[in-house]
Amino acid sequence: MxxxxxxxxxxxxxxxxxxxxxxxxxxxxxxxxxxxxxxxxxxxxxxxxxxxxxxxxxxxxxxxxxxxxxxxxxxxxxxxxxxxxxxxxxxxxxxxxxxxxxxxxxxxxxxxxxxxxxxxxxxxxxxxxKFDGNQSASFSVFSRKPTPPPKVESDEVVSLPFFDDTLLLANNVITHMYVYDTVLDAEKLSDSLERLAQRPGWRKMSARVRKNGKGKLEFHIPTEFSETRPAISTTHVKHTTSIADHPIASRFPKPSTTPAVVATTEDFEPLLDESDCPKKLDDYLYKDRSVFGLHIYSFNDATILITHVNHSGLDGIARKDIMDAWLLMLQGREHEILSPCDFHEDPFIGLGKDVSATHRLAERKLSTFALLQWVRKNILDLAWRTPETRLVCLPSGFVEKQRNAAMKELAATQTGSEKPFVSDGDIIIAWLAKAGLSHLPPTSTRNVTIASTFSCRNVLEGSYLPLGKPYLANCAAFFNTLLPVRDITGKSLAYTAQKAREALKEQSSLSQTEAYFAYVRQSTKNKLPPMFGDSNMHFMILSNWTKANLYLIDFSAAAMTPTDKPVTARYMQAVQSPRKAMELFVIIGKDALGNYWLSGSRTKQNWDIIEAALKREDYLFENLPGA
Known part of the structure; x- marks a missing residue:
């Protein structure tokens, strides 16, 4: 087959x-x-x-x-x-x-x-x-402990940037799956990505993750490449049938006409197993595997692309920079590819050492004791309960309608001279907050912390980063919105959206970003991000990938049959492994038809509450049982 x-x-x-x-x-x-x-x-x-x-x-x-x-x-x-x-x-x-x-x-x-x-x-x-190509580690007959592949003397050994050298990132593997209703040329895809990874400045994509004699992580970046040791670990499975005939790939959901839970991403994870995608740090340490990898499924009427990356090497914006450069390689526009920041240097080596301002939420930062109390109260979610990741579609027009209503409401209540503004992302954050609290008593005074990620590149350019250069590493922080449950559940989307917008504006300046990373620098050796709120809070993590335009990446240059029409993904999902974070929500992006796609990881019971509300057409969670 x-x-x-x-x-x-x-x-x-x-x-x-x-x-x-x-x-x-x-x-x-x-x-x-x-x-x-x-x-x-x-x-x-x-x-x-x-x-x-x-x-x-x-x-x-x-x-x-x-x-x-x-x-x-x-x-x-x-x-x-x-x-x-x-x-x-x-x-x-x-x-x-x-x-x-x-x-x-x-x-x-x-x-x-x-x-x-x-x-x-x-x-x-x-x-x-040993395996040829994507080699497996050797192992002893008498021991289950694997050993890493032998060191390649010609490799360039580079230390991880200070804030990237954490087990929290290294133990986090992010896998993206893109589905295209077009047959793409697998050889052209892999060859262009391989050539990109061999370009000056872009070789970090080919880095192998290793531990040195002191147990610290480092990148071993090849300087020589061959068929048995390519720059990018790539695999390809070719089916001679339609994607509709595949028992798993045939089940990818289509956009819904109303807000709905449309899929459970675990249903498609066998495709990741079959493609030998890495799932944990050991899958990098004990194999000759590049930090950024590719798997391709070819059907006679469709293509599935799977990219996987160890988070210690790249964040979401860095992956987007790679995808953009990859497209330029495919299109024969190599001269337009920008040179990234030098990966030999750590531009943030001094970030957070000299702080000029106090963090806006300094008084709400959890002490060590309060953090331990919070961990104790949430130990079941953190250590034992297994989250389920489901996919939500907000159809074209739904977010626009809610945003227009919010802008009208804010304009009517505005007292200052500044014109009110909330983005689609702010509205979706507010919607996800309502959804994420649907299992709690709506009149509860319990505090909620919504920790939302943002890229720090723009604010750090000029001071720490050179202008206009891709930075192939991690450069993100959290801004935190703190509200009681009853305000989020009992008030409009406009209220929470505006609070999220205010939090972003207040906490994303250069001085606030420096204060944030001062907290990271002062934490344990694992450089944990600070948490704000109290020991009894409900904690949610939100990540908005809309600006990466992942759904609009156009692979028409790789189509087997030439076309003038864009070839964009009709479906995509992201998987975090080896363990999914509880109460993590991602705004994956907006597709070519205007639909927004979201994912979330939480318990099955809590997902069932959300799904039941949407099936009742309670799209704003205003009529929950017990409300």
């Missing part, structure tokens, strides 16, 4: 598998050899599994599921297909199993221990070998 770039090249022996059986590969089928598999049930009723060295036969192999499309597991002597192997965990750290004919890796074999202690499991291809 499709081909894959990589094949299985790594095998090992060991005498006991605690969480999974070994699968022995040959050219035509999979053979499972064991003397005992506890709790396993065979689906081949007349043909038991057996160990090659003799011993007890196995007659039970429970709940098996193949991860290879159209390539079911089979018994060497024939019999019924065994097509289910769920929740399987490979004991080979960072070395996934692969189907010999290509396709999705099989990386999980779970819950079936070997009891044949004196006859180790083995792979018929012999001892372990």
């Amino acid at each position: 499709f081909t894959h770039r990589y094949t299985f090249r790594a095998c090992k022996q060991f005498s006991e598998l605690q969480e999974g059986p070994s699968m022995l590969y040959n050219k035509h089928s999979f053979h499972h050899h064991a003397c005992k598999l506890k709790g396993a049930q065979s689906v081949f009723s007349d043909t038991p599994w057996s160990h090659p060295h003799g011993g007890n036969k196995i007659s039970k192999l429970l709940e098996a599921q193949s991860g290879f499309s159209n390539a079911p597991w089979s018994h060497p002597h024939g019999g019924k297909d065994n097509s289910k192997f769920p929740q399987a965990l490979s004991r080979f750290s960072n070395t996934p199993w692969f189907h010999p004919h290509g396709g999705k890796r099989f990386s999980q074999l779970h819950g079936i221990p070997s009891t044949f202690n004196n006859t180790p499991w083995s792979c018929p291809h012999g001892p372990a070998k």
Whole structure:
């Protein structure tokens, strides 16, 4: 059905598998050899599994599921297909199993221990070998601890900028998925991105994340590239069918005609698993993987692009700069690509050391004790509850209508000479605040802190950053809107939108940005952002990506069939891993039809309240149960 770039090249022996059986590969089928598999049930009723060295036969192999499309597991002597192997965990750290004919890796074999202690499991291809290209880390037969790939002496070793060198960023992998109803040239896409990453100033895209002898993170930036060690880690899966025939990709939602929850992003995460997308810091430390990577799914009528990045290397605006430069490469306009800031230097090495003003919210900053109290009260959300990420569509015209109403209301109540203003983003922040508090008593006096991100590039240009140059790193802070629950739920969108606008204006000046980063610098070695409010507050995080215009990125230059029409995404989503932040909301952007797309991560129960309100056409959450 499709081909894959990589094949299985790594095998090992060991005498006991605690969480999974070994699968022995040959050219035509999979053979499972064991003397005992506890709790396993065979689906081949007349043909038991057996160990090659003799011993007890196995007659039970429970709940098996193949991860290879159209390539079911089979018994060497024939019999019924065994097509289910769920929740399987490979004991080979960072070395996934692969189907010999290509396709999705099989990386999980779970819950079936070997009891044949004196006859180790083995792979018929012999001892372990490294992967070519996107190499896996080597590992010991006797230890589960992986080791990083060997250091490449020609690599340029660069320290992370001071504010980027945190586990909070390094343990955060951001994956974007873009869906295009056009067949794009995969080779042209990968070649142009590869050439961009080899340009002076842009090589940071190819950086490999490593730890030095003291355990500190650093970037190893290649100076030489080859087919086995490309600048950008790229994979490609080619389907010969329509996207409508794919069991997962066929389910991408279309815009709704009213505000609605249209999808759960976890439903599409198997596409990320199949493409071997990184999900955690170890996926960079123990593989020869670039900090910015690409995966392409090709169908005969559509294309899915997946980009993934370790947050220690780039933020949202830096990713946008990369996308813009990539398009210029595709269009043959390389001479228009700007030279980025020198990645050898840290422009913010002195940011926050000399502060000329007190932060506007200094009196509301949580002390260490208050922060610990807040953590204690929210420990279930922070450590145990698993958030669910759902996608919301606000159809074309809805936000415009709400903004026009807000502007009219603010004009009628304005007392000063300054003309009132709120943006679409302010209105959506206010709408998300109402939605995000729909599970709380609407008359509650409990305080709410809405921590919204903003890019600091504009305010820091001239003082810390050179003018007009892309900065391929992190440069963002939070501005905080503090209001009680009852004000957000009981008052209009205009009220909360105006408060958000005022907070941004007051907290985003140069002196306030310096004061903010002084707090970051003074915090723990992990350089945590300051929190404002009180120990009993409800805390929300909002991030607005609208200015990045991600939905309007035009890949028409890569279309297999030349076209004069823009080729823009009809759907996109972003996934944060390995752990999603609770009560995190993202304004992904505005598509070509004027629809706004939002995502949020919260508990299923809290999402169900929002979804029920929207289905009742309570689009402003004014008639919630118990209100």
